[in-house]
Amino acid sequence: xxxxxxxxxxxxxxxxxxxxxxxxxxxxxxxxxxxxxxxxxxxxxxxxxxxxxxxxxxxxxxxxxxxxxxxxxxxxxxxxxxxxxxxxxxxxxxxxxxxxxxxxxxxxxxxxxxxxxxxxxxxxxxxxxxxxxxxxxxxxxxxxxxxxxxxxxxxxxxxxxxxxxxxxxxxxxxxxxxxxxxxxxxxxxxxxxxxxxxxxxxxxxxxxxxxxxxxxxxxxxxxxxxxxxxxxxxxxxxxxxxxxxxxxxxxxxxxxxxxxxxxxxxxxxxxxxxxxxxxxxxxxxxxxxxxxxxxxxxxxxxxxxxxxxxxxxxxxxxxxxxxxxxxxxxxxxxxxxxxxxxxxxxxxxxxxxxxxxxxxxxxxxxxxxxxxxxxxxxxxxxxxxxxxxxxxxxxxxxxxxxxxxxxxxxxxxxxxxxxxxxxxxxxxxxxxxxx
Ligand code: HEC
Ligand code: HEC
Ligand code: HEC
Numbered sequence: 001x002x003x004x005x006x007x008x009x010x011x012x013x014x015x016x017x018x019x020x021x022x023x024x025x026x027x028x029x030x031x032x033x034x035x036x037x038x039x040x041x042x043x044x045x046x047x048x049x050x051x052x053x054x055x056x057x058x059x060x061x062x063x064x065x066x067x068x069x070x071x072x073x074x075x076x077x078x079x080x081x082x083x084x085x086x087x088x089x090x091x092x093x094x095x096x097x098x099x100x101x102x103x104x105x106x107x108x109x110x111x112x113x114x115x116x117x118x119x120x121x122x123x124x125x126x127x128x129x130x131x132x133x134x135x136x137x138x139x140x141x142x143x144x145x146x147x148x149x150x151x152x153x154x155x156x157x158x159x160x161x162x163x164x165x166x167x168x169x170x171x172x173x174x175x176x177x178x179x180x181x182x183x184x185x186x187x188x189x190x191x192x193x194x195x196x197x198x199x200x201x202x203x204x205x206x207x208x209x210x211x212x213x214x215x216x217x218x219x220x221x222x223x224x225x226x227x228x229x230x231x232x233x234x235x236x237x238x239x240x241x242x243x244x245x246x247x248x249x250x251x252x253x254x255x256x257x258x259x260x261x262x263x264x265x266x267x268x269x270x271x272x273x274x275x276x277x278x279x280x281x282x283x284x285x286x287x288x289x290x291x292x293x294x295x296x297x298x299x300x301x302x303x304x305x306x307x308x309x310x311x312x313x314x315x316x317x318x319x320x321x322x323x324x325x326x327x328x329x330x331x332x333x334x335x336x337x338x339x340x341x342x343x344x345x346x347x348x349x350x351x352x353x354x355x356x357x358x359x360x361x362x363x364x365x366x367x368x369x370x371x372x373x374x375x376x377x378x379x380x381x382x383x384x385x386x387x388x389x390x391x392x393x394x395x396x397x398x399x400x401x402x403x404x405x406x407x408x409x410x411x412x413x414x415x416x417x418x419x420x421x422x423x424x425x426x427x428x429x430x431x432x433x434x435x
Pocket of ligand 1 (some may be wrong): 162274
């Protein structure tokens with residue numbers, strides 16, 4: 001099996017130029033409520049149908065935000081990663097989205113030859129005409145016309161309101177400059193400042209891919225909130241220092257929850273889905289052990305597929321995501337995570353698992369390690385230069401073009417761990433012995 005072509009993996013960890021700072025976190029419950037309730041204990045699960053599950057809400061469309069006096073003014077972004085957010089009013093949010101953001105181009109993507117081939121292979125007709133594609137690429141297409149203002153078009157792709165929530169009820173009031181973010185959320189705007197809400201929003205389209213889509217050639221989906229937030233051209237200003245790794249944890253827990261939910265609903269699953277699920281579950285079990293302070297995956301009969309396990313994993317993952325989004329995150333926590341993930345070297349070296357299973361574990365471990373490391377590296381690139389090289393080597397050991405080799409991966413993990421000693425004294429290098 002091929003490793004998912006995660007763009008983050010292809011780019012290596014160092015590609016994003018912007019600092020990896022995510023928004024401050026407020027506690028708060030997710031506002032969304034699933035239209036597709038799950039059998040079992042988790043009350044409100046967010047799924048691909050959730051973000052538009054707003055039975056009564058109405059959409060205004062991106063044009064409602066596009067005036068130069070609103071979000072369509074301000075400086076145009078210089079490049080993808082040097083986005084200028086124009087003061088408190090974020091007057092160029094629309095400009096950035098329209099000019100730079102893949103989400104504004106997702107409708108056009110459905111008109112490409114590649115999409116046509118995919119849709120044809122699935123016997124779907126035109127990609128732009130089927131909800132099998134538009135549910136993620138053009139969500140406005142599947143909203144009942146009565147709930148859409150006259151200006152809303154499927155052509156908007158993934159539009160402002162698909163992330164920020166349908167705005168008919170709050171669009172006029174939210175322009176008041178004296179309102180705080182919390183007050184705007186009170187009006188009905190979705191609170192994306194909260195990492196749990198943000199992860200729920202993104203994961204709805206970025207993790208679970210139906211096997212027939214994957215078979216028809218759709219790029220595999222691997223959700224990782226931190227790197228994917230960095231990769232999205234920013235039309236906002238993030239705050240905080242070590243929130244990258246925090247976003248990573250919230251995102252991984254959310255991804256596992258989504259996968260468990262989707263697998264539990266279906267009678268059948270594909271090999272890659274089972275490997276993805278097991279690989280992420282394994283990694284999350286290790287992470288919870290390393291950090292020692294989040295809910296544990298207890299009472300699993302085994303890591304096998306069973307409805308009981310899916311529901312259990314879904315529930316625990318949701319709790320981890322919520323707790324991780326609430327707690328403060330600092331350098332100590334990040335260092336603990338980094339050291340703990342490095343110490344998994346021995347687990348790879350001596351493992352009797354199949355190559356596809358180990359590949360999935362390696363991918364998730366590498367993503368976690370890279371987000372923890374990036375949080376340090378972004379603050380002082382010279383100091384961490386040796387480790388940056390080692391991190392790129394680790395990414396290469398995941399490369400889908402070469403066959404995955406567990407010994408090679410374990411070697412690169414050890415090399416990365418040893419490179420940390422070069423970063424110097426005030427963050428004392430801890431030489432964790434291989435287990
Ligand atoms: C309604 C579904 C949907 C939601 C919600 C969504 N995305 Fe996307 N996203 C997509 C689709 C579809 C594409 C592919 C667009 C294309 O190239 O046609 C995409 C592309 C991207 C890309 C560019 C491809 C890449 O991996 O580099 C990034 C980055 C991204 N999304 C991040 C996010 C983040 C962060 C969030 C949450 C804040 C989010 N997305 C929410 C559907 C969604
Ligand atoms: C579950 C949500 C979802 C569904 C359903 C979906 N896509 Fe996607 N699609 C995405 C996301 C997310 C991306 C971006 C992946 C990335 O690069 O990280 C994407 C990327 C793509 C790309 C690659 C774009 C690029 O620039 O590399 C194509 C082409 C595409 N989708 C076509 C389709 C077609 C055609 C369908 C229907 C047959 C479809 N998609 C259904 C979520 C979805
Ligand atoms: C793919 C998801 C996505 C899309 C599409 C999107 N945004 Fe955002 N937006 C975010 C995220 C995530 C944040 C950061 C959350 C925060 O700080 O509240 C944000 C922040 C903002 C902010 C700053 C809020 C604040 O309080 O600082 C504004 C303004 C904004 N977006 C406007 C828009 C407009 C206008 C559009 C459409 C042209 C748009 N967004 C499209 C995800 C999205």
